[in-house]
Amino acid sequence: MVGSILVAFFEPVAAGSGIPQIKCYLNGVKIPRVVRLKTLVVKVCGVICSVVGGLAVGKEGPMIHSGAVVAAGVSQGRSTTLKKDLMIFEYFRRDTEKRDFVSAGAAAGVSAAFGAPVGGVLFSLEEGASFWNQMLTWRIFFASMISTFTLNFFLSIYHNNTGDLSNPGLINFGRFESENLNYNLYEIPLFIAMGAIGGFLGALFNVLNYWLTIFRIRYVHRPCLQVMEAMLVAAVTATVSFTMIYFSNDCQPLDSEHAEEYPLQLFCADGEYNSMATAFFNTPERSVRSLFHNQPGTYNPLTLGLFTLTYFFLACWTYGLAVSAGVFIPSLLIGAAWGRLCGIWLASIASAGSIWADPGKYALIGAAAQLGGIVRMTLSLTVILVEATGNVTYGLPIMLVLLTAKIVGDYFQEGLYDIHIKLQSVPFLHWEAPATSHWLTAREVMSSPVTCLNRIEKVGTIVDVLSNTSTNHNGFPVVMQVSENDEPAKLCGLILRSQLIVLLKHKVFVELAGSRLTRRKLQLKDFRDAYPRFPPIQSIHVSQDERECLMDLTEFMNPTPYTVPQETSLPRVFKLFRALGLRHLVVVDDANTRVIGLVTRKDLARYHLGKHGLEELHLAQT
């Protein structure tokens, strides 16, 4: 209740794992409040409440989001929430620089969560960055390493072994070192089959979650309803768990050597512990570990089957609630449970002592398959799992399993994060233009007519343009004097909405006479100080006299904006946007001089390859 009240009433953007939001942010979509201090506080408190409350959630996604917020905050050297400006790092007060920091922060979050510094770097690259820059990658890697290092240092103090830095990450699935955990060529087809099962189950999870999310968007949008739903889920989770444990007969002997750290007797006889309780009443991380590493025979197949079934639906219902909660660990847990079940089944049909004797290996493969089927990451997930299990030799099977899960899953439904991004209707740019978009040209995609400004423009006109809600572009082409007839004007630059706002705020006007230049000298610092929350145009008061003044945009505009001729194909425009990180691209006529339109991210993100060929999406007007 506390966790969902925090999220629903104070900061709705802190709901869920935060990975879709960070993905959007790194892609260049501006989601309000996603990297604010308040979000961080709500996220951290919220995830503690969710995990302690016993929901079927993990804390990894929120850790990644938290890392990103910390990085964004540190890089700016100030906090608007705390109204404090340390006057440092002013150089970083720009979108591109801040985005680099956020990607490093996300990587550091992965690194701390899974003890996977390389996996963190690849996560940032796979999910975020579009331009591979060696220096940026190196910096991200450095941040990841320092994150692991700091974590290890504090863990060493916690474990009363101060200064020993050889600890693994925060979540550790234990090393696979046993001799009979080796795998053989003959097992590869089995692994691939498990990958296919994982892909199918993952797609099922995503479809169910998609319907649920649609339902929530329609009917559960009031904060108090959201809190009530979260409480209902928590109550059902607890009830179902206890019922399962009560009716379970899976009592295992309390053997001193292989016992759990905290075995739960519950409804079992003395000297025994309840195996179902081990799965349900541990933290999900510990349950995964015990499924990976417990001796053969410590779990009853029936227990595992029932556990998989209930936990699958619980996790599916839980994701998307108004609580801070990740989906990584629940997915791994579901997969580990049915994977171990497969392992037990294989061991029962094979001779004892064979390579199939240990079900822990299959639990790992199942976990990878289920997680891959849900989130559809491949490269970074392989490396994260390899690093978290501390074993490089499982790299190949994990990779094959993730690839199979992705292919099978994509056949049915998109990945969970992509579903949630799409439901938010944001202009998210994928890696490549839709396959059949070659016949589309810039002319068909662009917004036109486009509002242009003159180099010397009347203040009143600028205020009107900025106030006009129908022209909500963030960039305006600057042109030579527009002629009286309808002919488009010659392009000479591009100016951003934020720049115009700062110019208006500082009243950088030229008197109509043009002789008395009373304007203040504006510096780069003025633009940086205003970043990232430029005031809305309504808050800037311009008197009637001032409306008659002129503004000279020449020295503030970008004099060489990127342009394309109108016949350029969509894939080419797409490539320019992705490779150069553009937000606006001016479309010019065949003579290469006159503005005829403007392509923005939203124009590109509209096109999407659906079941009936290329479809246009309706994107929210944010």
Next chain:
Amino acid sequence: MVGSILVAFFEPVAAGSGIPQIKCYLNGVKIPRVVRLKTLVVKVCGVICSVVGGLAVGKEGPMIHSGAVVAAGVSQGRSTTLKKDLMIFEYFRRDTEKRDFVSAGAAAGVSAAFGAPVGGVLFSLEEGASFWNQMLTWRIFFASMISTFTLNFFLSIYHNNTGDLSNPGLINFGRFESENLNYNLYEIPLFIAMGAIGGFLGALFNVLNYWLTIFRIRYVHRPCLQVMEAMLVAAVTATVSFTMIYFSNDCQPLDSEHAEEYPLQLFCADGEYNSMATAFFNTPERSVRSLFHNQPGTYNPLTLGLFTLTYFFLACWTYGLAVSAGVFIPSLLIGAAWGRLCGIWLASIASAGSIWADPGKYALIGAAAQLGGIVRMTLSLTVILVEATGNVTYGLPIMLVLLTAKIVGDYFQEGLYDIHIKLQSVPFLHWEAPATSHWLTAREVMSSPVTCLNRIEKVGTIVDVLSNTSTNHNGFPVVMQVSENDEPAKLCGLILRSQLIVLLKHKVFVELAGSRLTRRKLQLKDFRDAYPRFPPIQSIHVSQDERECLMDLTEFMNPTPYTVPQETSLPRVFKLFRALGLRHLVVVDDANTRVIGLVTRKDLARYHLGKHGLEELHLAQT
């Protein structure tokens, strides 16, 4: 002798490690014959000869080069050397596609050599790719994994354990699992100091090798001289090794438990083995492994000191000889030797049983420092070393050491591969434009005047332009009819030299009358078949009559080439080249229509940040 004869007389491009050549290839520089079958054969035979001949060389660089050649060959589905065309994969007969394959091949090479699939991917990205594309990365990773898998499968047969795929890579430095190999916070400054030593020694190595290479370029350029030098080095290496072993008194007891696999008694008493011989007469890989893992006390400090000194100079002299040979393992060996020396010294001043008791850990750090100081790779090398030692916990110290080594080394001299690339005077584009190049504009950088072709051009003119050795550009702007006065013409496209050659070869001419269109229909396949060895213009015979014909370039040219205005700054031009993988960029006037110049890779690579600010390099006219 055999190895150097092969290289010097048959395929000089197979000399050295091949990594600088692959780096250039992936950067977009065309080095003749670098990915041919003949090169592969010479490289493989050559490296076997070099290693068997006892030179101070490794076989890892050649493996990476071999992987790249195999990938390039497979992707084309034909071999010119064998005069066989399988008529498959014709889609890949383009520069960009082939380059993707080569980067995957290099990654597979790293993966096989070090058992480091992730390290291989990062190697390819760090050294090669400029545009991070998720699909490409995933394909490279897949290739790397399959390479490890195949290697493991064959190793399992070799080890009589068919089908067990849990083997490590081909070169394995053994797992660091002993308890006292953990590291502590207090050791971090020591590691950093060792990194600084490594950086300094690496820079010394590079400076000596640079002088040596200059000397070789001036005086040792005849093949027979090169063979004689290689034989001299081999003779000196053998003599020095034997002398060192003869005068060494480092005899260790043949203890049954910790003995070497093949201990050499040589000049020691019965029941003892010669420690110096262990270092000199094993393969370098096994020596590294024994320096990492042998018990404390198995090496005498004097032995290690002398070994470091001699091996340093031998390796330095060897690199750059006309033999196929890598520098990875010799660097690791030098570093492991002085690192272990540091470890022994630390253990002697610390109390017994402390965390400093095992010198193997310092051998690893020293090896990383020395290799980092020589080659200056960071991200990929960290991951390769982590994967090759199978231990993630050493990630942080290795990263810090490599970073320190790079910073210290860069202060004195560039990395070894960059030195060799620079000595080849190729137009290699670094990651970013030189720092002080902001005041340079496209107009100052571009080649001008540029040879333009008309849309309908006379065959004679085209042949003359292509034959003219002073205009050796590979791309020509196509313009509207050049007017009689000197005014530049309006741009309408760009055509490549290779396209013109194919057009001339197939005689795609329009009769002067223009009425009888006798030209053959040219298909994409004709261009692909000619790739990559377009015949030189001299081999195409054009009769005097044909010279008077016309060619219509309109349907073959690229109608929307990338252009920049002449005032664009150099860093921006640079960014376009790197992000979009351009080879030619047309510079237009302020009206955005008329061609005034052409920027090529060579124009950009000329500028270089030297000791006295921005310097211009003289690049070879290749």
